[in-house]
Amino acid sequence: MKVFVPKDSAAVSVGADEVAELLGRAGAQVVRTGSRGMLWLEPLVEVETAAGRVGYGPVAPEDVDGLVAAGLLDGTADGLGLVEELPWMRAQQRLTFARVGVVDPADPDDHERHGGLEGLRAALAMDPADVVTAVTDSGLRGRGGAGFPTGVKWKTVAQASSAVKFVCCNADEGDSGTFADRMLLEGDPFTLLCGMTIAGYAVGASEGYVYVRSEYPDAVAAVRTAIVAARERGWLGDSVLGSGFAFDVHVRVGAGAYICGEETSMLESLEGKRGTVRPKPPIPALEGLFGRPTVVNNVLSLASVPTILADGPQAYAALGVGRSRGTQVFQLGGNVARGGVVETAFGISLGELVETFGGGTLSGRPVRAVQVGGPLGAYLPVEQFDLPMDYEAFAASGAMVGHGGVVVFDDTVDMSAMARFAMEFCAEESCGRCTPCRIGAVRGVETIDRIRAGEDREANLVLLEDLCELMTDGSLCAMGGLTPLPVRSAIRHFGEDFR
Ligand code: FMN
Numbered sequence: 001m002k003v004f005v006p007k008d009s010a011a012v013s014v015g016a017d018e019v020a021e022l023l024g025r026a027g028a029q030v031v032r033t034g035s036r037g038m039l040w041l042e043p044l045v046e047v048e049t050a051a052g053r054v055g056y057g058p059v060a061p062e063d064v065d066g067l068v069a070a071g072l073l074d075g076t077a078d079g080l081g082l083v084e085e086l087p088w089m090r091a092q093q094r095l096t097f098a099r100v101g102v103v104d105p106a107d108p109d110d111h112e113r114h115g116g117l118e119g120l121r122a123a124l125a126m127d128p129a130d131v132v133t134a135v136t137d138s139g140l141r142g143r144g145g146a147g148f149p150t151g152v153k154w155k156t157v158a159q160a161s162s163a164v165k166f167v168c169c170n171a172d173e174g175d176s177g178t179f180a181d182r183m184l185l186e187g188d189p190f191t192l193l194c195g196m197t198i199a200g201y202a203v204g205a206s207e208g209y210v211y212v213r214s215e216y217p218d219a220v221a222a223v224r225t226a227i228v229a230a231r232e233r234g235w236l237g238d239s240v241l242g243s244g245f246a247f248d249v250h251v252r253v254g255a256g257a258y259i260c261g262e263e264t265s266m267l268e269s270l271e272g273k274r275g276t277v278r279p280k281p282p283i284p285a286l287e288g289l290f291g292r293p294t295v296v297n298n299v300l301s302l303a304s305v306p307t308i309l310a311d312g313p314q315a316y317a318a319l320g321v322g323r324s325r326g327t328q329v330f331q332l333g334g335n336v337a338r339g340g341v342v343e344t345a346f347g348i349s350l351g352e353l354v355e356t357f358g359g360g361t362l363s364g365r366p367v368r369a370v371q372v373g374g375p376l377g378a379y380l381p382v383e384q385f386d387l388p389m390d391y392e393a394f395a396a397s398g399a400m401v402g403h404g405g406v407v408v409f410d411d412t413v414d415m416s417a418m419a420r421f422a423m424e425f426c427a428e429e430s431c432g433r434c435t436p437c438r439i440g441a442v443r444g445v446e447t448i449d450r451i452r453a454g455e456d457r458e459a460n461l462v463l464l465e466d467l468c469e470l471m472t473d474g475s476l477c478a479m480g481g482l483t484p485l486p487v488r489s490a491i492r493h494f495g496e497d498f499r
Contacts, residue, residue: 001074003028004046004053006101008035008186009218010179015061016043022064028073034187036101037341038088046083049075055083088338088357093319095307095327096300097180097343100187105222108229111190119306120194120235123201124243131202132158135305138313139325144170144261144298145373145402146478147324147391150305153295156285157203160293165205167196167295168270168288169302171212171219172254172261175374177333177407180341181299184329185212185219188303189226190235193249195302197240198309199295200247208249209289211266214256223251258375258429262477263296265431276431277477298403300329321347324390324401332358334371334407351385353406365410369418369494373402375425376482378489379409379418398489400482415494420448422486430479437480440471444487451498461491461498 005011005020023045024030038044044057045067054075056067070077083089094100103110111117123131136151157165169192173181184192196208212220227249230236238246252270254260260269264278267289288294304326308316316326324346330353332339337359354360354370361367369379378399380387387397394401409418423444430437444467451460468484475481491498 001029002031002048003073004031004033004048005043006035007032007105007218008042008183009216010039010183011035011042011044012218014042014058018061019043019045019059019064022061023068026064026068026073031104032106033103034100034105035183036083036089037097037183038086038338039340040338041080044083045072047072047075052082052084055080055086088340091357092343093327093345094343095316096191096304096329097184097188097341098307099191100183103188105187105189106225106229108190108226108233108235111188115310116188116190116194116306117235117241119309120197121241122309123198124241124245128158128202128204131198131309134309134313135202138308138316139320139323140301140304140308140316141324141391142298143300143304143328143403145175145400147401150297150301153285153297154199154202156283157205157293157295160286162293164290165203165293165295166289167199167203167205167208167297168266169196169208169210169299170261170263170266170296171210171216171299172266173213173216173299173403174258174261175403175405177371177405178331178374178403179333180329180331180404182216182219183341184299184303185216186222189223190230191306192223192299192303193226193230193236195305196249197236197247198305199297199302201240201245203293203295205295206246206248208247209270210249210251211254211260211270212251213254220251220253227251257431259431259479262479264477266296267294276433277479279476300403319345321388321390322392324392328389328401328404330389330404330406332406332408335361335363335410336408337362346390347388349385350380350387350389350406351382353389354385354408358406358408361408361410363410363412365412367408368411368413369409369415371407371409371418371486372405373400374405375422376400376478376485377402377405378485379415379493380489381493398485398492400485415490415497416448416452419487419490419498420445420452422483422490423448426480426483434474434476434480436471436474437476437483440467440475440480441483443467444471444483448487457499464491
């Protein structure tokens with residue numbers, strides 16, 4: 001009987017490799033997969049049975065002998081039951097993550113058996129312009145943070161006249177509390193390659209780059225392995241799936257700068273230069289990598305495209321609310337009882353994510369604040385838990401959905417310290433190209449320090465608000481432009497921590 005053990009680095013960090021080895025020695029046919037995203041259950045071992053996969057977790061190395069003696073290898077030992085039936089899984093709509101935790105990410109046959117090529121096949125049978133239209137009709141918006149409509153971006157690149165165009169996948173994933181890109185790269189890299197190939201076909205590009213942060217060595221290895229296998233299969237190369245369309249993908253590894261996730265810095269870095277922000281215009285869609293028209297999309301945006309092409313844009317667009325269509329892969333982290341990945345249609349409330357899926361705090365203390373959208377996202381109090389996960393609803397509340405990271409804090413958090421951290425982070429990570437970000441963040445730390453020390457508090461709060469306004473309006477990119485979001489939200493919702 002097949003036994004599945006994640007090779008995902010989150011699972012490995014809590015002993016999955018040892019568990020896999022011990023199960024192998026006990027006679028199991030071990031298949032290494034990605035993680036289902038129920039991180040509190042890792043290492044989660046799954047056993048194939050006639051009824052489906054039965055789960056056991058978390059399994060520590062010292063648990064293996066006992067579980068095997070109790071019947072784990074044929075799924076009869078007492079465990080969690082069928083993994084697909086667990087409430088956490090049943091309540092989700094896994095489209096982008098459909099195969100993550102299910103397939104062996106290094107095995108192209110497994111990918112194909114699980115329907116992984118359907119989207120690419122469908123796209124190659126269409127006119128490239130129709131592929132762009134399908135992505136537009138799906139309502140897909142960039143999952144990297146800004147939520148820009150993917151179809152509009154692709155149309156701009158498709159209509160640009162150039163013999164050379166590129167598709168660049170942004171896998172820098174620098175936002176604190178986000179890990180869905182990594183889990184997709186490690187757990188289902190062929191889906192990303194298919195998404196990039198579809199993008200290339202749609203816009204007329206023949207080369208793609210995946211820009212991965214250096215902190216993700218396992219993801220880098222997984223994508224490289226998948227590229228080699230895809231080339232051998234003819235899924236990449238001179239004639240993708242025999243269509244005559246040529247496309248290849250390369251991996252480039254970053255060097256640890258948060259700003260290199262900003263798309264123009266990423267392009268500079270890809271060109272071998274120091275990652276600093278380029279002024280826009282020109283936009284990357286017209287003058288991107290090496291000055292050529294370039295699609296820059298996040299991992300999750302590109303990895304959502306195959307399912308859109310396979311099932312049709314209407315099926316995707318049928319999910320969600322308002323202008324936030326389809327599903328988002330939310331990531332629960334911080335002080336949360338059940339951390340992990342929740343892929344669900346837009347419109348779920350923040351409270352459902354934190355309480356129903358997350359189970360409240362890990363510490364057991366009351367939730368006080370939640371930061372949504374990475375280090376540049378707003379802090380929200382529990383009074384805002386009925387806010388739907390929707391780009392527009394969040395913007396109207398002075399917050400942002402961003403890359404879908406949700407970081408939970410209990411009532412021991414000092415929000416003036418978190419506001420200070422936002423400015424400190426910006427000062428540390430600013431590329432230095434523009435003054436509001438480079439100098440403003442340093443002045444922001446100093447001002448918050450004075451407020452925290454009780455020096456001229458009211459005057460310094462006014463000064464801080466002035467500084468936030470200047471950074472928002474005057475920064476070259478969203479690094480300095482969004483840093484005021486966590487600062488202002490902390491003051492607005494948790495003003496008592498500044499007094
Ligand atoms: N987008 C990402 O996909 N990954 C990142 O790590 C990332 N980091 C960013 C960091 C900063 C400071 C800023 C301002 C933006 C960042 N972005 C990141 C957003 C990108 O600039 C860009 O909007 C995105 O890659 C476009 O792809 P999408 O439309 O598919 O979201």
